[in-house]
Amino acid sequence: MARTIGSHGPTTMEAIRKAGLRLIFQHGYEAMSLRQLAAEVGIQPGSLYNHISTKQELLADLIQDHINDLLRELETALRDKEGAVERLRAFVAFHVSYHMTRKREVFIANSELRSLDPRNYEAVVALRGAYEQRLAEILTDGVAEGVFDVDDVQVATFAIIALLTGLCSWYRPGGRLTKDAIIAAHEKLVLSGVMPRSAKPSPSGRDGIKTE
Amino acid sequence: MARTIGSHGPTTMEAIRKAGLRLIFQHGYEAMSLRQLAAEVGIQPGSLYNHISTKQELLADLIQDHINDLLRELETALRDKEGAVERLRAFVAFHVSYHMTRKREVFIANSELRSLDPRNYEAVVALRGAYEQRLAEILTDGVAEGVFDVDDVQVATFAIIALLTGLCSWYRPGGRLTKDAIIAAHEKLVLSGVMPRSAKPSPSGRDGIKTE
Amino acid sequence: MARTIGSHGPTTMEAIRKAGLRLIFQHGYEAMSLRQLAAEVGIQPGSLYNHISTKQELLADLIQDHINDLLRELETALRDKEGAVERLRAFVAFHVSYHMTRKREVFIANSELRSLDPRNYEAVVALRGAYEQRLAEILTDGVAEGVFDVDDVQVATFAIIALLTGLCSWYRPGGRLTKDAIIAAHEKLVLSGVMPRSAKPSPSGRDGIKTE
Amino acid sequence: MARTIGSHGPTTMEAIRKAGLRLIFQHGYEAMSLRQLAAEVGIQPGSLYNHISTKQELLADLIQDHINDLLRELETALRDKEGAVERLRAFVAFHVSYHMTRKREVFIANSELRSLDPRNYEAVVALRGAYEQRLAEILTDGVAEGVFDVDDVQVATFAIIALLTGLCSWYRPGGRLTKDAIIAAHEKLVLSGVMPRSAKPSPSGRDGIKTE
DNA sequence: TATGAATGAGGGTTCATTCAT
DNA sequence: GATGAATGAACCCTCATTCAT
Structure with a gap:
């Protein structure tokens, strides 16, 4: 789907960290799903794995x-x-x-x-x-x-x-x-x-x- | 899985609370599965619902x-x-x-x-x-x-x-x-x-x- | 206790083995998905795990x-x-x-x-x-x-x-x-x-x- | 898949075929992932598609x-x-x-x-x-x-x-x-x-x- | 040519919960 | 009370493939 402009690379990783921080803080690590995280970042769940190796x-x-x-x-x-x-x-x-x-x-x-x-x-x-x-x-x-x-x-x-x-x-x-x-x-x-x-x-x- | 004779209902409930306390303390609520809990108590997962209404x-x-x-x-x-x-x-x-x-x-x-x-x-x-x-x-x-x-x-x-x-x-x-x-x-x-x-x-x- | 039709116990396991045999033969082990297998048996994928421990x-x-x-x-x-x-x-x-x-x-x-x-x-x-x-x-x-x-x-x-x-x-x-x-x-x-x-x-x- | 002389395309293509042969032999076609294959060849998965059209x-x-x-x-x-x-x-x-x-x-x-x-x-x-x-x-x-x-x-x-x-x-x-x-x-x-x-x-x- | 990031589908598996027996 | 089998949703993760750069 259409993505926002700009270089995605570092931006995406930063967005993942930021959203991850917030979601883990709010719900706990176990309760945070990577689907949630991906949605927050605006990508598909599988795409997370271009940036992280594991939850x-x-x-x-x-x-x-x-x-x-x-x-x-x-x-x-x-x-x-x-x-x-x-x-x-x-x-x-x-x-x-x-x-x-x-x-x-x-x-x-x-x-x-x-x-x-x-x-x-x-x-x-x-x-x-x-x-x-x-x-x-x-x-x-x-x-x-x-x-x-x-x-x-x-x-x-x-x-x-x-x-x-x-x-x-x-x-x-x-x-x-x-x-x-x-x-x-x-x-x-x-x-x-x-x-x-x-x-x-x-x-x-x-x-x-x-x-x- | 030793069962004492007599009405063991209260005993089971107490075992559930005790095991639940330990498991939640150890792993967290989200990370504790009712299967774990049941295994700890020595019953089948479905049997928990004779004692609790919900996780x-x-x-x-x-x-x-x-x-x-x-x-x-x-x-x-x-x-x-x-x-x-x-x-x-x-x-x-x-x-x-x-x-x-x-x-x-x-x-x-x-x-x-x-x-x-x-x-x-x-x-x-x-x-x-x-x-x-x-x-x-x-x-x-x-x-x-x-x-x-x-x-x-x-x-x-x-x-x-x-x-x-x-x-x-x-x-x-x-x-x-x-x-x-x-x-x-x-x-x-x-x-x-x-x-x-x-x-x-x-x-x-x-x-x-x-x-x- | 006599097993009636619809009481699935041993029957389901047998159905899983049979369907598994056929699907693995036909498509290969790697190519057979448990979703396929479950569909063939007529149950939900997760239900397979009441009978098998692992693919x-x-x-x-x-x-x-x-x-x-x-x-x-x-x-x-x-x-x-x-x-x-x-x-x-x-x-x-x-x-x-x-x-x-x-x-x-x-x-x-x-x-x-x-x-x-x-x-x-x-x-x-x-x-x-x-x-x-x-x-x-x-x-x-x-x-x-x-x-x-x-x-x-x-x-x-x-x-x-x-x-x-x-x-x-x-x-x-x-x-x-x-x-x-x-x-x-x-x-x-x-x-x-x-x-x-x-x-x-x-x-x-x-x-x-x-x-x- | 036209091969031009001088370029090292043929080399890469040959490496892909060779590695593919080995991996399919070893793990089977279904079990071999293009990521594995790419790693073996020393390129990124997406780069395979400069040489092959499809797995x-x-x-x-x-x-x-x-x-x-x-x-x-x-x-x-x-x-x-x-x-x-x-x-x-x-x-x-x-x-x-x-x-x-x-x-x-x-x-x-x-x-x-x-x-x-x-x-x-x-x-x-x-x-x-x-x-x-x-x-x-x-x-x-x-x-x-x-x-x-x-x-x-x-x-x-x-x-x-x-x-x-x-x-x-x-x-x-x-x-x-x-x-x-x-x-x-x-x-x-x-x-x-x-x-x-x-x-x-x-x-x-x-x-x-x-x-x- | 090569790359890295993205996709969308699907993988095996676990889960809380239900219910007939 | 207890059981075993079932459900349906969700889990983390991998996949082949695409494409702008």
Whole structure:
């Protein structure tokens, strides 16, 4: 049938990824059919296979690309941040920000892990472990520096990640709060949670009021 | 396929629920086939329909029963607890404890909501909202009492729930920590997170509310 | 419980085997679709799977059953036959007769071996080897007895089998020749082929031309 | 399919025919996909259509070319052979030799006839009939000359062809026997089979056992 | 000539569900 | 209650083929 103008190649692949992201986020990997996906993209189901090798590989690619981005951007966010407190603040800010921007990838990477076949699963879990490790290190450092008071670093790591990740379940762009306000709220919660009673978190300097 | 003598109807139903819980937890609702479930129970697929009306209803029942239990037991846990601090502590302890005991139901109730058809979905979300509301009330009360310092009660509510709920992703019975240790760690994290740095509540200076 | 008409159980399986035999014979295993087969049987494609586990297994079953029958019936045909000449005659008569009666199974077992997956292939080839071995033994015995003059037993074995098997490519029931005439013709050809010039085959006493 | 000198079209076309021959022999026509074929040749599937018009036509070409060669070479082999015995011997020698040399074409021409569409099928069957007719004539002549003793020429024709053709199912170059030994064995089998008891076949003078 | 993307049909197979026995 | 056979829809995926580039 008549196709839209323009080079189809890269465009089609991008459309598949985008639509796939949305459909998996909305219905789940198992519940998304390639017929749906193809219809969304505007091609026949079989034509998908000019761009992907398998439904499974599409999922794996989406997740792996996300995790790689996550790790790479975390490095950038933490670069030249000194001290556990500042690094934790940077971690929270980055994590929340990333999760608001790419909440679909994040959600999928968390909820569809079980749909990955073993080989892909191993790879992704390893990368995710590396990410968690970054937070665990910050907490450990902070305890050593005496600025954090954490009973169990592992529990705290998981808890903080869960707390931060949870927001992609409820965050909707254009909601009541600004992005900055949400970041500030989480910074405060997390830092308060891990800092000893005697210390107090330094103000972040943001006011969270949307100004545009 | 061992059958006990007597009326084994209730037994079969219980086996179905149990196996269904496990299979949905493990593979997801969409990925669990009734053939699998029947095989697990030791009957033929068609025989399931002597006990359930629909795959969808099985899911709805499992989730609804869980949420009802959750609410009922929360009432019990909070009964005769006075003061926001003590009530929050009780909430955390109850929530963590319940999630460790019934992590499969909890996980399913969180991850398979999207598989519920609209009518069931509404009902469950309403009940879940009631549960979250209990926590929000505690936080609001605490702020009014001056014992909590929370910028945005809603964000804090979601965050705390996410934090607590996250543990059913990693908790394994028989792990490194005792149940009590995990409860204690979470109590500390949460209470630290919401209590003011000093004895006197510090004005936050940011309200994060959109002003447009 | 008596099976009434319309109660399909064993009947359906038998219909599947029969139709499968015909369709594979006619179009080849690869070219036969399960949709065709189901239509022939009068059920929906998916319903086939109440009776077979796989298209591949259907083929393997058809072939294996045939080969088992072939071996078993050969034993019967050779029982109490004495002497290489008489045994060879019995072999030829049995083989030709069986191939005319069940030419579809025979054809499939020869032509669709390559469609068997490795495990099934091994099993069938082994059984076929056992069958060929029976003929090879007869030839070897005959040479030892001095009644056969064969340069290479293996070549002769393959050749005789091929000669006899070839007839299921052209034999049509109701053709010009009677079954007995065809058997007689092949007995003569084979025995002449392997007996030394000096000996002479016993007259079969049948002329084989249909007289009606 | 015009071939121009200088271009490498012929090369590609030859590669397609060669790979097609091998793949059809190995997997069967239905089971061979043009994607496989293209991969084997080292081009994209769509590019095949610069050389062939259709999968079906590729098969028909391969078979027809083979049959034409077969007939033409048979004429050469029989030229200036006199007498039914010598002509039969020549037929057998030629047939066996050709089948060993080009066993893939032969096998395909026998086993994939059913995959030809009606028009191609008719043409090929007619040519094959002509080939069989040559053998039938030799047998008929021999009976008239009194050197053959055959009850039914048609049965004998089919049987001999089957016997000879069967060897491309088991012959492997480099096996136990030399080409000449195999030819000699078949000459003996066939001639013995059709000659009357009183006559004796002339020795072929070859022993055929590999000595190196 | 070769390519890559598209088509439309169809492949084997699984599914939730029904129902006579 | 349990069963086995049936349904009809849908699944992921492969196919031969076309055609603009």
